[in-house]
Amino acid sequence: MKAKNQRLTLVLAATGALVAAALLAMSALKDQASYFYTPGDAARDHVALGQQVRLGGMVEKGSLHREADGVTISFRVTDGAASVAARYTGIVPDLFREGSGVVAEGRFTAPGQFVADTILAKHDERYMPPQVAGSMHEAKSLKP
Template identity: 40%
Template sequence: MKPRQKKLAYIIIALVALGAATGLVLNALTNNISLYFTPTQVFNDEAPQGRGFRMGGLVAMDSIKRQSDGLTVHFSVTDSAKTMPVVYKGFLPDLFKEGKGVVVHGKIEDGGVFRADEVLAKHDENYMAPEAVYAMEQAAKGASTANDASSVSEPATP
């Protein structure tokens, strides 16, 4: 091989290796992205199906039910517009309570139940993730707009 051919071969090998490394990194990033949704967005089918994502809101009042095995817990997460049932098997954080903020990670199962594999409780009374605050405000605005529109009646015709 001539020196020029060797140099060209090294450049081609380096470009192939760089392309493979870039492809592997992008694939890893794509598989590990965990998007955040509210219960309203999940009900509107904006959440991915068959893939894990995060859902956040408040634990609905009087929704926590524990099974006899001591580990499985059924509860609901609400954004004040929609409520989503959640099933979790494992130990819950100490700050997990009804009416408090929570972020759950998992997937939607058949039947519309969210199967959580991780539960994160809000750690401070004054803190809520900015995305959660914005999403809950938008859900509340949407609910109030829908209620306003449904309460408007047409004038009676004589």
């Protein structure tokens, strides 16, 4: 075999190995990723029950209720087009309140029912995750 053909074979083999490694890495990370859904996205994409996801949006005004045990809360997360009932047991961040942005990590237990394991605080009063801001802007532009 000529030196030129050996180099070409080596380059092709190295490229194939890199592509295979990238595909293996992506398939391994697919199950580990925590996807971000708005309530409208979750309804449209039919998120699997029990799948760990992030749900983001705004805490609907008038929907925040505290249970008698003092640590369990229920509220609704909305993106302007759809809303999801959420429940969380634990101490919420100081900045968590009605009308504010929220990102909750947890699972859907039934369609439209979300149980959060973690509530993430926003940074300041104007902060909203870019995905939530974009989807809320789209929802407002779709309303007549």
